[in-house]
Amino acid sequence: MPDDKKIIFSGIQPSGFVTLGNYLGALNNWTKLQHQYNCLYCIADLHTITVRQDPEKFRKAERELLMQYIAVGLDPELNIMYYQSHVPQHAELSWVLSCFTYMGELQRMTQFKEKSQKYSDNINSGLFMYPVLMAADILLYQTDLVPVGEDQRQHLELARDLAERFNKIYGDVFKIPEAYIGKVGARVMALQNPSKKMSKSDENRNNTIAIMDPPDVIMSKFKKAVTDSDNEVRYSVEEKPGVSNLLNIYCAVTGYTIEQAEKEFQGKGYGDFKKSVAEAVIANLEPVQKRFAELKNNKDYIESVIKNNTERASKLADRTLSKVYKKVGFMPRV
Ligand code: TYM
Numbered sequence: 160m161p162d163d164k165k166i167i168f169s170g171i172q173p174s175g176f177v178t179l180g181n182y183l184g185a186l187n188n189w190t191k192l193q194h195q196y197n198c199l200y201c202i203a204d205l206h207t208i209t210v211r212q213d214p215e216k217f218r219k220a221e222r223e224l225l226m227q228y229i230a231v232g233l234d235p236e237l238n239i240m241y242y243q244s245h246v247p248q249h250a251e252l253s254w255v256l257s258c259f260t261y262m263g264e265l266q267r268m269t270q271f272k273e274k275s276q277k278y279s280d281n282i283n284s285g286l287f288m289y290p291v292l293m294a295a296d297i298l299l300y301q302t303d304l305v306p307v308g309e310d311q312r313q314h315l316e317l318a319r320d321l322a323e324r325f326n327k328i329y330g331d332v333f334k335i336p337e338a339y340i341g342k343v344g345a346r347v348m349a350l351q352n353p354s355k356k357m358s359k360s361d362e363n364r365n366n367t368i369a370i371m372d373p374p375d376v377i378m379s380k381f382k383k384a385v386t387d388s389d390n391e392v393r394y395s396v397e398e399k400p401g402v403s404n405l406l407n408i409y410c411a412v413t414g415y416t417i418e419q420a421e422k423e424f425q426g427k428g429y430g431d432f433k434k435s436v437a438e439a440v441i442a443n444l445e446p447v448q449k450r451f452a453e454l455k456n457n458k459d460y461i462e463s464v465i466k467n468n469t470e471r472a473s474k475l476a477d478r479t480l481s482k483v484y485k486k487v488g489f490m491p492r493v
Contacts, residue, residue, distance in 0.1 A: 160197040160239075160471075160475075164195070164196050164197045165196050165197070165303040165304060166196065166197050166198075166199070166300055166301055166302050166303050166304075166334075167189075167192055167196040167197065167198040167199065167302065167303065167304045167305070167306060167339070168198075168199045168200075168201075168296065168297050168300050168302040168304075168305055168336075169185060169189065169199075169200055169201075169305055169306050169307055170200060170201040170202065170203035170206075170243065170296060171185060171186070171200075171202065171203060171224060172202075172203045172204070172206050172207045172359075173202050173203070173204055173207055173217065173220040173221040173223075173224040174207045174210065174212070174217075174220065174359055174360065175220055175359045175360065176220075176359060176369035176370075176371060177224065177227050177359075177369065177370050177371070178347075178357050178358070178359055178367050178368060178369060178370070179347055179357060179367070179368040179369075179370060179408065179440065180308065180346075180347035180356060180357035180358070180367075181308075181359070181370075182231070182370050182444075183341075183343070183344030183347050183408065183411040183412070184307070184308025184309070184310075184341070184344050184345050184346070184347060185306060185307060185308055186227075186228070186231045186233075187231070187341075187344065187411070188306045188339070188341045188344075189231075189233060189238075189306055190231055190232040190233055192304075192306060192339075193233060193234060193237045193238050194237070196303075196304070198233075198237070198238040198239070199238070199239040199240075199241075199300055199302075199472060199475075200228060200233065200238055200239070200240045201240075201241055201242065201243045201246075201249075201296060201472070202221060202224050202225060202228075202240075202241070202242050202243060203243050203293075203296070204217075204221055204242055204243050204244045205243045205244055205249060205250060205292060206243070206289060206292060206293070208285065209274075209283065209285040209286040209289050210274070210278055210281070210286075210360075211281060221242065222461075223451075225240060225242075225461060225464070225465070226451055226454040226455065226461065227370065227371075227447075227451060228240050229450070229454055229461075229464070230447045230448075230450040230451035230454060231370075231447050232447075235464040235467070235468060239468050239471045239472050239475075240464065240468050241465065241468040241469045241471075241472045242465070242469070243296065245465075245469045245472075245473075246469060246472050246473050246476055248299055248473065248476035248477060248479075248480045249292065249295055249296055249299060249476070250292070250295075251480055252295035252298065252299050252476075252479070252480055252483060253288070253291050253292040253294075253295035255295075255483055255484075255487060256291050256294055256295050256298070256321050256325070257288060257291045259321055259324055259325055260291050260294075260317075260321060264317060264320070265287055265288070265290060265291070268290055268313060268314070268317070269313055270289075270290075270310070270313070270314070271286060271287060271289070271290075274286055277360075290313075290314045290317045290318075291317075291321075293311075293314050293317075293318065294314075294317055294318035294321045294322075297315070297318045297336050298318060298321070298322055298333045298334075298336070298479065299475075299476045299479050299480065300472075300475055300476065300479065301333070301334040301479060302334060302336045303334060303336060303337065304336065304337050304338075304339045305318075305336050305337070305338055305339060306339040306340075306341075307338060307339070307340065308340070308344075308345050308346060308347075308356075309340055309345045309346040310346070310356055311338075312338055312340065315336065315338045318336060319335055319336060322334070322335050322336070323335060325483075329486040329487070330486070332479075332482055332483060332486055333479070341411075343407055343410045343411040344407065344408070344411035346407075347404065347407065347408060347411075348400065348404040349361060349363075349366035349367065350365060350366050350367070350368070350380060350381070350383070350384040350385065350401075350404070351363060351365050351366045351383070351384065351385050352366060352385065353385060353400035353401045353403075353404045354400060364380075365380050365383050367380075368380055368381075368440065370444055370447060370448075371448060371451065374441045374445075377437055377440055377441050377444070378434070378437045378438075378441065380437075381405075381433050381434075381436055381437035381440070382433055382434070382437070384401060384404075384405060384433060385401040386399075386401040386402050386405070386429050386433075387399055387401060387402065390428055390429055392406070392420075392421060392424035392425070392427065392429070392432050393421060394406050394417045394421060402429075402432075405432065405433065405436045406420050406421070408436055408440065409435070409436045409439055412439045412440055412442075412443040413439050413443075423435075
């Protein structure tokens, strides 16, 4: 990787399908950054087993997520894309960092609280430790910027706190990372309930758009999206959460500003508005779906991407991990 470029790190969990939220909050920004930065994008599979998975479905989701990274336009020559479980340094650094993390810090994590409610029969310690693993992912590569959606901000704050705490004791070991959160698309809400975020694990499939949903499914889900009764396309998250969510989505896929979009739909009803949003999303996803279908038939290519990228990631990860091991006082390997 060229030394003069800043480093970007991010990841997505292979837990089912990739949503429009993942796409607009993360993936779509990643593609814009790939020429300017040295980017690493992992498939965060170690994170995924904090919730029980069916092994066959899990492997399929993992296989497809890498293809989706490539299908949205991430170039495997420019970006290091790999499976987190193939680079053991993530788990190793996570252990060290866990010894520098306070229980209280993890107990405060909103996502832990939410997930412990949702999966109340399986509140495992991995779920609790998840933000430490995420900090390890980021700090392992001396990351400058972390492009994520709004929901990951708190986890990123913890990564910064841990880096600062460690550096204070041992000197300059970790770079302090910054969040990179896009202006539009950073918080895509559920279509039928715009007070909560669009999420892969939502049981109501009409709440989520998967980026691989066929056009007719996308159209039908948008047509069913919740709005309000005053038939005015205006942005106001408090007064009009459903309409504002659709406006956000529309602007994220078209590149229009909110003002431009409001003007476009002035005097038009919600029927036309929803149809236009759906059409814009379908048009944006069409090339992605086409490339994905092509990649499915190209197993050898995918395997070569995995092999090359894993080695590159592992080499970089080793630099930081060796430094950390030395600093804490572990015996050098002979
Ligand atoms: P995950 O898999 O839940 O989500 C992946 C990315 O998608 C963003 N996102 C959204 N953005 C806008 N609106 C939404 N409704 C929405 N839902 C999800 C997330 O903010 C995220 O950027 N722990 C992480 C994965 C991870 C990671 C990391 C990220 C593991 N290690 C290191 C950054 C750095 C997660 O579960 O994301």
